[in-house]
Amino acid sequence: MRQPSSTSEPGGSLSEVLARGRVRALTGDVAWLTAMVEVEIALARSAAKLGLIPLDHATAIERAGRALVLDPDAIGQASAATGTPVVPLVDRIRAAVGDPAAASVHRGATSQDIVDTATMLIADRAIDTIVDDLRAASDAAAGLAREHRTTPIAGRTLLQHAVPTTFGLKAAGWMVGLDRAIRGLADARVRQLAVQLGGAAGTLAPFEGQGRRMVIELAGELGLPAPVVPWHTERSRIGELAGVLGVAGGTVMKPARDIVLLAQTEVAEVAEGAPGRGGSSTLPQKHNPIAAVSAIASAQRVPGLVATLLASMAHEHERAAGYWHAEWLPMRDLLVAVGSAAAWLRDCLEHLEIRPAAMERNLAADGGLALSERVVDALTPRLGRSTAVDLVTAAASDAAAGKPFAAALVERDGGRSGLDRPGFEALLDPAGYLGEAPQLVDEALRAHADERRP
Amino acid sequence: MRQPSSTSEPGGSLSEVLARGRVRALTGDVAWLTAMVEVEIALARSAAKLGLIPLDHATAIERAGRALVLDPDAIGQASAATGTPVVPLVDRIRAAVGDPAAASVHRGATSQDIVDTATMLIADRAIDTIVDDLRAASDAAAGLAREHRTTPIAGRTLLQHAVPTTFGLKAAGWMVGLDRAIRGLADARVRQLAVQLGGAAGTLAPFEGQGRRMVIELAGELGLPAPVVPWHTERSRIGELAGVLGVAGGTVMKPARDIVLLAQTEVAEVAEGAPGRGGSSTLPQKHNPIAAVSAIASAQRVPGLVATLLASMAHEHERAAGYWHAEWLPMRDLLVAVGSAAAWLRDCLEHLEIRPAAMERNLAADGGLALSERVVDALTPRLGRSTAVDLVTAAASDAAAGKPFAAALVERDGGRSGLDRPGFEALLDPAGYLGEAPQLVDEALRAHADERRP
Amino acid sequence: MRQPSSTSEPGGSLSEVLARGRVRALTGDVAWLTAMVEVEIALARSAAKLGLIPLDHATAIERAGRALVLDPDAIGQASAATGTPVVPLVDRIRAAVGDPAAASVHRGATSQDIVDTATMLIADRAIDTIVDDLRAASDAAAGLAREHRTTPIAGRTLLQHAVPTTFGLKAAGWMVGLDRAIRGLADARVRQLAVQLGGAAGTLAPFEGQGRRMVIELAGELGLPAPVVPWHTERSRIGELAGVLGVAGGTVMKPARDIVLLAQTEVAEVAEGAPGRGGSSTLPQKHNPIAAVSAIASAQRVPGLVATLLASMAHEHERAAGYWHAEWLPMRDLLVAVGSAAAWLRDCLEHLEIRPAAMERNLAADGGLALSERVVDALTPRLGRSTAVDLVTAAASDAAAGKPFAAALVERDGGRSGLDRPGFEALLDPAGYLGEAPQLVDEALRAHADERRP
Amino acid sequence: MRQPSSTSEPGGSLSEVLARGRVRALTGDVAWLTAMVEVEIALARSAAKLGLIPLDHATAIERAGRALVLDPDAIGQASAATGTPVVPLVDRIRAAVGDPAAASVHRGATSQDIVDTATMLIADRAIDTIVDDLRAASDAAAGLAREHRTTPIAGRTLLQHAVPTTFGLKAAGWMVGLDRAIRGLADARVRQLAVQLGGAAGTLAPFEGQGRRMVIELAGELGLPAPVVPWHTERSRIGELAGVLGVAGGTVMKPARDIVLLAQTEVAEVAEGAPGRGGSSTLPQKHNPIAAVSAIASAQRVPGLVATLLASMAHEHERAAGYWHAEWLPMRDLLVAVGSAAAWLRDCLEHLEIRPAAMERNLAADGGLALSERVVDALTPRLGRSTAVDLVTAAASDAAAGKPFAAALVERDGGRSGLDRPGFEALLDPAGYLGEAPQLVDEALRAHADERRP
Numbered sequence A, B, C, D: 001m002r003q004p005s006s007t008s009e010p011g012g013s014l015s016e017v018l019a020r021g022r023v024r025a026l027t028g029d030v031a032w033l034t035a036m037v038e039v040e041i042a043l044a045r046s047a048a049k050l051g052l053i054p055l056d057h058a059t060a061i062e063r064a065g066r067a068l069v070l071d072p073d074a075i076g077q078a079s080a081a082t083g084t085p086v087v088p089l090v091d092r093i094r095a096a097v098g099d100p101a102a103a104s105v106h107r108g109a110t111s112q113d114i115v116d117t118a119t120m121l122i123a124d125r126a127i128d129t130i131v132d133d134l135r136a137a138s139d140a141a142a143g144l145a146r147e148h149r150t151t152p153i154a155g156r157t158l159l160q161h162a163v164p165t166t167f168g169l170k171a172a173g174w175m176v177g178l179d180r181a182i183r184g185l186a187d188a189r190v191r192q193l194a195v196q197l198g199g200a201a202g203t204l205a206p207f208e209g210q211g212r213r214m215v216i217e218l219a220g221e222l223g224l225p226a227p228v229v230p231w232h233t234e235r236s237r238i239g240e241l242a243g244v245l246g247v248a249g250g251t252v253m254k255p256a257r258d259i260v261l262l263a264q265t266e267v268a269e270v271a272e273g274a275p276g277r278g279g280s281s282t283l284p285q286k287h288n289p290i291a292a293v294s295a296i297a298s299a300q301r302v303p304g305l306v307a308t309l310l311a312s313m314a315h316e317h318e319r320a321a322g323y324w325h326a327e328w329l330p331m332r333d334l335l336v337a338v339g340s341a342a343a344w345l346r347d348c349l350e351h352l353e354i355r356p357a358a359m360e361r362n363l364a365a366d367g368g369l370a371l372s373e374r375v376v377d378a379l380t381p382r383l384g385r386s387t388a389v390d391l392v393t394a395a396a397s398d399a400a401a402g403k404p405f406a407a408a409l410v411e412r413d414g415g416r417s418g419l420d421r422p423g424f425e426a427l428l429d430p431a432g433y434l435g436e437a438p439q440l441v442d443e444a445l446r447a448h449a450d451e452r453r454p
Helices: A012-018 A023-027 A029-049 A055-067 A072-079 A086-097 A111-147 A167-192 A211-222 A236-262 A290-299 A302-311 A325-350 A356-364 A369-383 A385-400 A405-413 A421-427 A437-452 B012-018 B023-027 B029-049 B055-067 B072-079 B086-097 B111-147 B167-192 B211-222 B236-262 B290-300 B302-311 B325-350 B356-364 B369-383 B385-400 B405-413 B421-427 B437-452 C012-018 C023-027 C029-049 C055-067 C072-079 C086-097 C111-147 C167-192 C211-222 C236-262 C290-300 C302-311 C325-350 C356-364 C369-383 C385-400 C405-413 C421-427 C437-452 D012-018 D023-027 D029-049 D055-067 D072-079 D086-097 D111-147 D167-192 D211-222 D236-262 D290-300 D302-311 D325-350 D356-364 D369-383 D385-400 D405-413 D421-427 D437-452
Strands: A152-157 A160-166 A270-272 A352-354 B152-157 B160-166 B270-272 B352-354 C152-157 C160-166 C270-272 C352-354 D152-157 D160-166 D270-272 D352-354
Touching (some): A012 A290, A012 D029, A012 D072, A023 A029, A029 A072, A029 A086, A029 A111, A029 D012, A086 A111, A111 A167, A111 A211, A111 A236, A111 A325, A111 A352, A152 A167, A160 A167, A167 A236, A167 A437, A167 B236, A236 A302, A236 A325, A236 B167, A236 B236, A236 B302, A270 A290, A302 B302, A302 C302, A302 D302, A325 A352, A325 D290, A369 A421, A385 A405, A405 A421, A437 B211, B012 B290, B012 B325, B012 C029, B012 C072, B029 B055, B029 B072, B029 B086, B029 B211, B029 C012, B055 B086, B072 B086, B072 C012, B086 B111, B111 B167, B111 B211, B111 B352, B111 B437, B152 B167, B152 B356, B160 B369, B160 B437, B167 B236, B167 B437, B236 B270, B236 B290, B236 B302, B290 B325, B290 C325, B302 B325, B302 C302, B302 D302, B325 C012, B325 C290, B369 B405, B369 B421, B385 B405, B405 B421, C012 C290, C029 C055, C029 C072, C029 C086, C029 C111, C029 C211, C055 C086, C086 C111, C111 C236, C111 C325, C111 C352, C152 C167, C160 C437, C167 D236, C211 D437, C236 C302, C236 C325, C236 D236, C236 D302, C270 C290, C290 C325, C302 C325, C302 D302, C325 C352, C369 C385, C369 C405, C369 C421, C385 C405, C405 C421, C437 D211, D012 D290, D023 D111, D023 D325, D029 D055, D029 D086, D029 D211, D072 D086, D086 D111, D111 D167, D111 D211, D111 D236, D111 D325, D111 D352, D111 D437, D152 D167, D152 D356, D160 D167, D160 D369, D167 D236, D167 D437, D236 D290, D236 D302, D236 D325, D290 D325, D302 D325, D325 D352, D369 D385, D385 D405, D405 D421
Antiparallel strands (some): A152 A160, A270 A352, B270 B352, C152 C160
């Protein structure tokens, strides 16, 4: 049991279950440090543009930065002295640049400027990826909604058959949730992302009066908005990102949980269809809905991470005594968790096998009990509501005891209503009591198409 | 110790500390049940408009509903059988209406339609109140920012003096955070609130093909938007409301924590000024910052409540087996907690006493150490950066050992830099190293004014 | 819609769903204030015993305290000035006692001494009740385990049939979890509860050198342990209570979720049996597992509340600037939530109807696929493991396509194994592959009996 | 910006700030997989002892297992198909062992048996380390308590001076909290850790009637207790571990937060003393309390992680559809976070510099206002309580306006009390109003010594 590498950490062996997709690489340690180097380069370019450092220093910093080999573990070791990886990272850039340009590295910035701006770059890229996977998942749900807009399925409340609905409407509900989460993420990208530059206490003092111009230059270099004022201890951006990511996690978990329930051995109305998945080493008959299960497992971490980020918003004075550092891992974990959930759900929905025959069989299994509401509504004008309810309730009891529901209704009615057995049986046909499910699917699909329009 | 009332519940004796302001009454039990009655009335009026029930039934339902005396405890008792208060509430309305209009009560709706729509009405009103208090708090912060845009104060990082800033910039940071939270809440009101109407499983089946028109009528009656499809098990609306409320809580806690720290006996740069507050029964000298403390205490509940709501988003199939019920108390608690925090912060900021002399004294107490960065920057062109850093670091050590910092700098410099003692002393004047703090205040105030424009 | 009472608050109309059982009354506002009066009385009696106040003062305080009519709302209003209800409460006691004994009221104590000790009294009583309900639930589970120690049921992993187990073993698992939670709560009562007395900053200064004796007297009066030192800002007691309550919530949710799943229309292996429950106003056929659903809904609030209490443990210096106040509502909510969950689960398990025929039918429905593991193990010595796995996997595919599993096995085997059709069919009998389930039930029941022994 | 290694993941560059100490290595990916291999080896040895597999198979498995080179990333890739790393890990062991012993690998076990038991091994080792660091921290606090049992310091409530206490009592409070957390962790090791073995659905079916003996053998092999029944879906063990780890996090955060506050520039009563720490790249005067800050940052993640684990306790039926997988990362993160917090606090307390002169100066700075309670108590027998309170309150106001408190008291008293200026000044000496602080320190130290006794 020798260890092949001292740098291996929690996550590798679980990557494909709990950190699936591209977000893990985009938010990993190397990506994070690389983004910090990008910020240092952009800072130097901006300072050179404004004449705060010589242009050839900026060029040297850019060249050295791009060539830098990052060693996260060594940087981690060296971080203990100051509590941030920026100090050892800047040391490495300075060493690579050499004198005299070394003095122009990190000019005027504080560690938090670098970390916060790098975090924004990373969040931007990660959210882009998450949105991609959520869009694909939503499109897959839209395809299911379209195809099954009139496919009857039991509507289940508290996991009991209630009245019929259509599988298309169920899928449309998933799609709507995903589209709303996508919108939330897209808006957050526009409104919450921004560069951070303020210097030691947010006054931009080291920039010789050109601080606000520096912020604008830096924003331009990095393709991020410039904030009105530095946000080093005003953490609503972090909190709002956490909130929309939290919602995204929840909107992924909803279809995943429905699918796990629909895939139960006794229900069997859907099955996961991706090849080579869901087997078991000991149980040859097993076909586990492993994509949905993994989506749930990934998303389950989300609410606790959001709570940690919200609970860390009260940064003291001009730099927090712990709450800033406390954001780093939860923000990355949150992006990874939501990204993994989204990637799994996409996989799940893009390969989902739908079994209308099972839906029909399950709906019919209780002899039409799920149409009770409809029978009551049909009898009410003939018998009055309270008599109608009593009659149907009694017939439902008979059905629970084994008598076919239609027969029980006929017998309990005793002809009072004027309905005969074929009349009752017609009422018990689920296909005739789908309400406006197909039309709701159509409207949801129209809204989906509008969301996709550029 | 007799009990005056069997209806009294947790909350009363803590109302002014942890449930301050108007949200408690707006979200309380009577308000919640009242909102449900409003929904039932609006449902009847909508159904009558579309010819689904007779117009005089709707009139009778409206009259009976408005006259109904609600007894939360009795309704609570009766809720156990079905798990929702809607069934006993509808029973009461039906009894009050009498036959034949009783049959038209709750026509086509399911319990969740009533509870969800009532929750939206209540959230709408509560958020309106929260936004009011946050606006007043933000305006108070704006006043402080304007008045103190150039008032020097120690910029503190990790609770250590770093470089000077202005109290106005600190207050502007509070204001910006509050304004962002207000924007988040205002947007959420527009985008997340909506009526819910779907019937037993969301298909609108009982409405005889007029279900989607019913949704639009109901929305019009209640002044809430109509959703594209029923959202009974698509809970992104609840999740997003939770998220923005979570951010609001965090943006309240930031200034509250700063104020508690600034009010410390040893710092004493601010004091709470509301008359009759902050005393102690046993310690006559005490002047506790009780508004800020209570804001913190109120907001501290927020992240856990948000997490509970996010963790409850995966509603099974067409009605959740527990997660829907699980939203009720946390959503109300969340509105109350944020409302209380906002009300306390408003009170705190509207009465805050600012002590510029103490700010000046604290900044000067260490002989100008907080200007070290500036001294380094001034020496760097003369001595090179590394010599400058070493010189200032050594002088800072001398100062820690008791020598005045200016004297230590002169001595350590030994004339190398060409700076004399007055030269060093000028560098140590905080008022000369405020960076662009005043200009940042100006920009923040402009953005604040823009936010307030209708 | 007139309001009968201005004091009514969130909770009443939901009491029987989300705050069921006796804990709500035991932790309510009146109970909380009453407990504070009890502490003030015990404090006076202790001080009199040690000669710190006259004995007749203590007698007067006790008499006045017991007669006091508590008005939570008025006390709540008056709490705003100091941030705690203790100051107005002490004012009321002093007014009721009159001079000169008024000066002996609250002698030497600080507000936190009263609130913390009262919280411990209330936690003690609430936990006693919670343990009662958990014990009854566990005993009901034990009864089910005993009765169904050999009743076959599908063992389900990832909600797919895996191998058979017995319903008794499933119920025994519920029982074991509940017993462990009960043990945790019982231990916590012994180890975490304690009086708190320290005076303004925990030094016992006002007690003229008799402070530690006061602590012991007070503990004796109230029947709570005395701590080694005051714990006003050492909150491990609160944290550990939160932890064990959190576990109790989780151990309730496990059987509740299993029951909701077993009660599904398609599974129907259990039904809730409490009379008059689970109906629906619009769906006569409905029989919702409302006790299990309400247990889930109640327990769902728990993790967020635990997190809030744990996040509030870092009390600053000698009294927290917000985190102490922040404990009050979450601790009460946590007791109520766990108490409600326990009361519902007890109700659910004491009335649960078990349907062995449905269990048998569901197990048989797939023709014995859940016995695949057994077939592999039986074939392995005859054919080698890898051939055995391939054979059974292929037959399982045939079964999924409609062929009876036994027939598919015979055909795929082609006589190689020496097993004939009756041989295969014997392997597919679930009753023959229950492993040591019955013996595990026996051992669990023995441990359960041991736990109940005094 | 080339990447040196594709296996590097989040964590490395932050290791020394947020994952300090030995827990990270003990819980990392290689450690986790290695522990799984240990379990497979112990399983084989147990099965051989009971004659379920040939002895030479067990020997071959042990040899191959110990020599196995683990590649977490490749295993992670291969995990996607089944959702656990066990299947690819077992494949690797089988390949290394070769036929015929390969058939004896993983004999009778299910993936969860391996993962759960490995998790227990890892928790055992990690908690051992955490307890080590907490003990050292507590011992350091004990040393401070002993040395400073009578060193006066302002007792601060709501961050305002209240009455004097001693720094020793403050440190004793830290120690007591740490000792209670240590006890909780130690008890949890005894009561919560256990092997898990049950086979596919917990019935021990594959073990030919020797399943319960297998559990006992396996427990003996691994040095862990045997449970009464399999706990694959009874997660109170995980929940209770989470709870005590949560408390440990909170008891670390308390002293860390106190130290950050005591180290503030304006307070300066303590400083962190570890050499080479707390500097800043741009601010030469900075001496940040980076150990305390990092302890806070590490512990801040804890409540959210605990909530996630508690929220994942309701495992469905015989294997959860997501909640089991959802435990993996949070449990490891929780161990790492608490371990990091403990390591930092140990470092902080072992090197803490105490500044009694600053404590004295801060206490004296307000002229004795923190002795107000004592003055009231001294005047009460002479003037009556209400006159005494009024007099001292008025004098406190005078003091706030600049007059020395003693002089104000003399003047406001006007000789009524019979006390002269020296009399008042004596009352204002903090050293005379420490209450029983020194004796409480002694008792706490006695209890600490008892805890350390074997």
